[in-house]
Amino acid sequence: MCGIVGYIGNKDAYPILLKGLKRLEYRGYDSAGVALLNGEISIYKKKGKVSDLEDHVRGKETKSTIGIGHTRWATHGEPNDLNAHPHHSEKGLFTIIHNGIIENYAVLKKTLMDQGMSFYSETDTEVLANLIEYIYTSQDVSVESAVALALQKVDGAYGLVVISTEDPNLMIAARKSSPLVIGLGDKEYFIASDATPIVEYTDRVIYLNNDDMALIRRDELVLKNMGSNGTSVNIQTLDLGISEIEKQGYDHYMLKEIFEQPRSIEDTFRGRIHPDTNEIRLGGLHAVKEQLVNAKRIVVIACGTSWHAGLVGEYLIEDMARIPVEVEYASEFRYRNPMIGPDDVVLAISQSGETADTLAAIQLAREAGALVLGICNVAGSSISRETHAGVYTHAGTEIGVASTKAFTAQVTVITMIAMMIGKEKGLLSEDRFAKLISELNNIPGKIEKILEQNEEFRRIAEIYKDATNVLYLGRGVSFPVALEGALKLKEISYIHAEGYPAAEMKHGPIALIDEKMPVVFIATRDSSYNKIVSNIQEVKARNGVVIAIVTEGDTAIKEMADHVIEIPETDPVLVSLPSVVPLQLIAYHIALMRGCDVDQPRNLAKSVTVE
Helix, strand or coil: CCEEEEEECCCCHHHHHHHHHHHCHHHCCCEEEEEEEECEEEEEEEECCHHHHHHHHCCCCCCCCEEEEEEECCCCCCCCCCCCCCEECCCCCEEEEEEEEECCHHHHHHHHHHCCCCCCCCCHHHHHHHHHHHHHHHHCCCHHHHHHHHHHCCCEEEEEEEEECCCCCCEEEEEEECCCEEEECCCCEEEECCCCCCCCCCCEEEECCCCEEEEEECCEEEEEECCCCCCCCCCEECCCCHHHHCCCCCCCHHHHHHHCHHHHHHHHHCCCEECCCCEECCHHHHHHHHHHHCCCEEEEEECHHHHHHHHHHHHHHHHHHCCCEEEEEHHHHCCCCCCCCCCEEEEEEECCCCCHHHHHHHHHHHHCCCEEEEEECCCCCHHHHHCCEEEECCCCCCCCCCCCHHHHHHHHHHHHHHHHHHHHCCCCCHHHHHHHHHHHHHHHHHHHHHHCCHHHHHHHHHHHCCCCEEEEEECCCHHHHHHHHHHHHHHHHCCEEEEEEHHHHHHCHHHHCCCCCEEEEECCCCCCHHHHHHHHHHHHCCCCEEEEEEECCCCCHHHCCCEEEEECCCCHHHCHHHHHHHHHHHHHHHHHHCCCCCCCCCCCCCCCCCC
16 A cells, blocks of 8 residues: 655666556555655656656656655545645655655644645645645754654654755655665665565665654664654565566466465475474464463454454364454454453464554554464564564565465464464374374465366356356355455455355345356365255255355265366365465456456555555
8 A cells, every 4th residue: 555665875766766666566556656856856746557657757857866756545635646646845845755644634734724835735745744844944943853843743654755955865764653664775775665676676674663763865874763762773684586576477466476375385384384293383482382372362353365364263273272262353453442451362464564453453452461463474564573473474475466375374374373272282182183284284285286277267257257246155164265255356356246154145145146146155075065065055946156166076066066166175174275276266367357457456455554
């Protein structure tokens, strides 16, 4: 959600900014712009894609060694050229790019207008630019002090970069609840909202903490903290290669990431499951293992696809570890005065580690005294720093907005946690535990077999690409898979789709079923198999169209369903991992056939860093 890139050094800034903005397109945006400082500040911005900005700038003056760029996802003000970032102050002394929301912008704007200042956009960001300029001119302070004093008056979240004609060799970056990373080069610095624009130039980075402000010159970086916390320069090494953020021959990032799942799942459990000693070792949880095993309750907080992974976790942890689990939408948890305390373990799940609602829920849980653990995919992310302990997935960078390999990596981690607790409590026998480790070890190979059926998934998509509604049904651990399948279809193809527990079909959704409405069943063999067969019969009795995901060799459902997708036989505990893959690919093909932008679906952002 929104993207920031900045450069100060001795190179030509514009090509670096433009390439950086292209690297950030996956985050979701509706306009883009750059500001270049060379005596005066030149601002170029345009509604639409980065390519539209590139066309707009072609032939114009771009000479500069200091500049900032931005991709905007609209919050305040419609997407247009005026509301696009960067924004300048009234007299043009300050130029700013900003991720986040200034919640008290209306009050600040009225105060500034009362002082005679005027505004050209509808954005909260322009208010901040004018506030900085007003403080600078009225209080006769330095550029640094003007920015710091302005931020003290701001309520809300921000990741921002400021440049000024008043100090043309200085770039200021500041962060509160919206991520920023600084890349270190040789007498040059790169600033970005995540590491993807930086990895091409350096692997040495600093992740800003909340309330950090960085004063950056070509030969100097000074880091300060505007809150009560002290701060220090903590240089980290990026574990990210340029190949990970390129398509590598695939038509889309989403397709590449679906096909990477055998590897990403294996990378997630590699070094953590030990068949030779019949152990699971999660080093990130070592210090809190006893507290986790003895938890009276586990509360999962997450959003979107991560919430679905958490719902899988509820079934697995309660089944194998016999600990009560509640799965909460982070956005609801933070506002409803939840009952949480020192006996609880809170498990926060986020691909990016920057989800605003999840971070706020973590803060609430910590204040209540709970042990807060994290599962996320991005080293150095806010969630990895705000939680007491946690486990990284090793899915690798996920560029496609519709999450795929992150989901299966999250489920893999949760499965290992449930197994570890279950064994530690003596609830899983040595034989059962060994069988599950062996099964988990075989999952990548099973998904490889499923991916070989991609052409069949494309044929099914061709038949149903014009559907207006699709229902997804599953029981037990397959219910969250139904939810995830429906989410994938609706977010990239814009077809209305809903997931339900199969038994709930009779309590409303069955009224929708007719010969025009596809119904997707996750109907693999488990303890509820006979029940879901009955649900399929109920749909067929009403002339419904059935697409069924079944265990390899199933003949009963094959006689009833219109289309059958076979997946290798898998222990019911782990079946969500292979069964979600056909749903991802069918959604992908349908979206493609409908002419949708698969990697950047409308109105969506990869990382939701504002409320």
